[in-house]
Structures are given as C-alpha cells and as structure tokens.
Amino acid sequence: MNSQVTNPQTLEWQALGRDHHLPPFTDYKALNAKGARIITKAEGVYVWDSEGNKILDGMAGLWCVNVGYGREELVQAATRQMRELPFYNLFFQTAHPPAVELSKAIADIAPEGMNHVFFTGSGSEANDTVLRMVRHYWAIKGQPQKKVIIGRWNGYHGSTVAGVSLGGMKALHGQGDLPIPGIEHIAQPYWFGEGGDMAPAEFGVWAAEQLEKKILEVGEDKIAAFIAEPIQGAGGVIVPPETYWPKIREILAKYDILFIADEVICGFGRTGEWFGSQYYGNAPDLMPIAKGLTSGYIPMGGVIVRDEIVHTLNEGGEFYHGFTYSGHPVAAAVALENIRILREEKIVEKVKAETAPYLQQRWQELADHPLVGEARGVGMVAALELVKNKQTRERYAGGVGMQCREHCFRNGLIMRAVGDTMIISPPLVISKDEVDELVTKARKCLDLTLADVKG
Numbered sequence: 001m002n003s004q005v006t007n008p009q010t011l012e013w014q015a016l017g018r019d020h021h022l023p024p025f026t027d028y029k030a031l032n033a034k035g036a037r038i039i040t041k042a043e044g045v046y047v048w049d050s051e052g053n054k055i056l057d058g059m060a061g062l063w064c065v066n067v068g069y070g071r072e073e074l075v076q077a078a079t080r081q082m083r084e085l086p087f088y089n090l091f092f093q094t095a096h097p098p099a100v101e102l103s104k105a106i107a108d109i110a111p112e113g114m115n116h117v118f119f120t121g122s123g124s125e126a127n128d129t130v131l132r133m134v135r136h137y138w139a140i141k142g143q144p145q146k147k148v149i150i151g152r153w154n155g156y157h158g159s160t161v162a163g164v165s166l167g168g169m170k171a172l173h174g175q176g177d178l179p180i181p182g183i184e185h186i187a188q189p190y191w192f193g194e195g196g197d198m199a200p201a202e203f204g205v206w207a208a209e210q211l212e213k214k215i216l217e218v219g220e221d222k223i224a225a226f227i228a229e230p231i232q233g234a235g236g237v238i239v240p241p242e243t244y245w246p247k248i249r250e251i252l253a254k255y256d257i258l259f260i261a262d263e264v265i266c267g268f269g270r271t272g273e274w275f276g277s278q279y280y281g282n283a284p285d286l287m288p289i290a291k292g293l294t295s296g297y298i299p300m301g302g303v304i305v306r307d308e309i310v311h312t313l314n315e316g317g318e319f320y321h322g323f324t325y326s327g328h329p330v331a332a333a334v335a336l337e338n339i340r341i342l343r344e345e346k347i348v349e350k351v352k353a354e355t356a357p358y359l360q361q362r363w364q365e366l367a368d369h370p371l372v373g374e375a376r377g378v379g380m381v382a383a384l385e386l387v388k389n390k391q392t393r394e395r396y397a398g399g400v401g402m403q404c405r406e407h408c409f410r411n412g413l414i415m416r417a418v419g420d421t422m423i424i425s426p427p428l429v430i431s432k433d434e435v436d437e438l439v440t441k442a443r444k445c446l447d448l449t450l451a452d453v454k455g
C-alpha cells in the first residue's frame, strides 16, 4: 500500500501505529510490512481514508453504524449528557435517568415478556454476563449442577474468555487454552459449506437435531442454556435453512434449558425487524445486544432478560456482577437518541418494506457471476461464496477472498472476507442508489478477482 501513499501524514500515522499500537485481530508482522489504511472521516454510508479516497462502507463499520455516519443528534445527545452528568455508577443502589429511561425504551421494542436490561460495555461483556447469569439463575432454582452451555462451531460471541469459549472458532480456541470447561459445541447450520449431498431443508433439520443429540449426551440435568446468533455474522453471514429454527424451537420446548439469542448483530433493525429473533419467530430467554444499540457511536452492550428469569434473580440475593461502565450515562444517552432516530424515521420499517428487498434482489443478480457459488442474505446482511466450480462448490486452492477484499478497498467499497465468503452489512439508511453503487462495485471486484485467478 505504501507505494500508493501521497499524503506524508499517512506515513507518519502508519509509523506511529507500527511503533506503538497493537490493533485487535491483526497479524502484526504482516501489517508492519505494509502499514495500516488510515480512516479519517465519515458521512452517511461513506468513509474517507487519509489519502482522500471515498469508500462505500458496506460493513457499517463493524456491523454497527445502523443510522449511518454524521448524525449530529447523537453528537448533541452525548454533549448534553457529558455536561449534565458525565459519569456515575449504578452500583450500591443508585441509578441515573439515562440508564433507566434506556431500559424502558429497549423493553418497548423487545419481544413480549422481555422487560429488563443488564448493561455492559460491549457485546463480549454481554456474553460474559449471560454465562454468569444463567449459572446463577439455575443455582437460585436449586439446580447448581445445570452449568453447561451449548454453543455452535463457528459461532461468534466475542473475544473475552467467556465470549471465545461460547463461540466456536477453533483458531481463537487455539490461543489461550480455550474453551473453559462447561461449554459444548454442535454443528452450525451452514448448508453451503457443510451440507454435503443433503438438500438445504434436510440439512437444516439435521443441524438442529445435533442440539437434541448433545442434550441427551450431556444430560438435560446438567445443561443451563443453548446460545446462538439468529444469523451467524462473523462466521460468514450464515443464514440457516428455513427448517432450522422451527426444529430448534421444537427441541427447546421439550427440555428445561434456557435459550440465549446473541442479537449483537441482528438487533436494532438489521433483519428488517427490531431483533433477529422476531424475524424468525423465536422466543429467547436472554438476548445479548451491542453494536447497533448505539450505532457504534460510543461503546455499549447489554443483555435483555425475560421476566421469569428476573423473578428468579429477585430471590437470589446480590448478583455479584457488573462493570464500572454498566449503563454509562453518556452511552445510554446516545443509545436513547439512536433508538429515537430509528423509531421516528421509521428506519426499521423502511428496511423491511423497501431497501432490504431491493438490496437482496440486486444481490441475487451476482449469483450469475462465474466466481459466485451462492448469493444469500436477509434484510441488510448478505454473503457471496466464491468458488472455482459452481456445481461441486470446490474452492480455489489458497483462497481468493483476501484478494477480492483488496480489490474492493482499492475500488471504493468495503466488503469483508471470511475465508472465501464475501460479506456485507451496510448502514440501514443506505439508499437504493447507494445499493446500486454497492452492487456495481462488487461485480467489478469479482471481475478483477476472476481475472487474477485466470492469470
């Protein structure tokens, strides 16, 4: 990248990064060999780098800038709150208006029977919270042996010890001797990658049945909960076959275990409903949230909790858990304003009725590209599977995803690569014209990637 650098400040910032910064999820040696791309500003659905390139942000930052960049109301909300009360904690029987008002605003949009929120600083902390909360819940109910949580291979629930353990990414497990004890994993409902000769509907049932198999293997009396993302995000926008969630619901109804729907990506409108669980008709007991909660303008996460669990927690004495920044007043004020914008501008309704159907229709056009084995998506998330052979789903040796991602960056589009799965999750406010631009650029980058592999 350095060869293209024309702004001397870019080189300075790259050097500062190399000399002093350890960024997340980064191969340091590889980064230092070329220097980071420096993002300096943003507006609407676009970001600019320090070289002045305008780039359509097909990932909404990291699945989070739902209302788009540059919303002055969010700046004002933060500023007002910082002047009034920049910080106070919620420990020791105190509260402040933003935290309780935000709890109510979330309860108003959450599924029926979920009326309380425990706040955290991030999605990872939200998943640490559910791990402790569900084990505490069963202990209060006199069943402390119900400790095991079942997650899924290739699920993502964050990067803390509990988050990585609940998630099913083997590369992450490999660093730091994880998962911790008491976590089990079952197959993911990833038909394109793992469906083999089964039809999608058949594979969806098979993948769901792995939950029942695991419950019987471990013993219902030892299982606290099942955790899953409605649609896996970081794993590669894995949209389960239509048979999957109905079969999971059927299994969950048979056993006395809690259901945790990790809504960190799907929450706050991504699917065209407020929560992914509503899109699928699921009724979880706990929902970790983050990302779209504040549209990423400031860090905040939380767990939305079903009434029955709250009633039990009420009988359990002190819950020895919380964070200095739980319900941080400035973050809560921004989240409140973000929810107000989503509601008053009817952004979620508009996604459902107009822009998501349009995005998905245009996205499907990419399925005819010679590199694309499958184009899929729901609402404002979508994926392309890059393959060598469309019929056999055979991949290119060595992969082409990173190459495609590089072409995208250079041609004004941020599209993320998960192996050879290209994914997007644009701001919910993306217009139809901007969707056209996104799809046109994506096709161009597929062409460039194909030209590379054809030599």
Ligand SMILES: *Cc1c(COP(=O)(O)O)cnc(C)c1O
Binding pocket: 121, 122, 123, 124, 125, 127, 156, 157, 158, 159, 229, 233, 234, 262, 263, 264, 265, 290, 291, 301
């Ligand atoms: C991003 C993400 C998390 C972790 O959130 P952080 O704020 O990065 O800690 C957890 N679950 C899902 C589904 C996510 O996408």
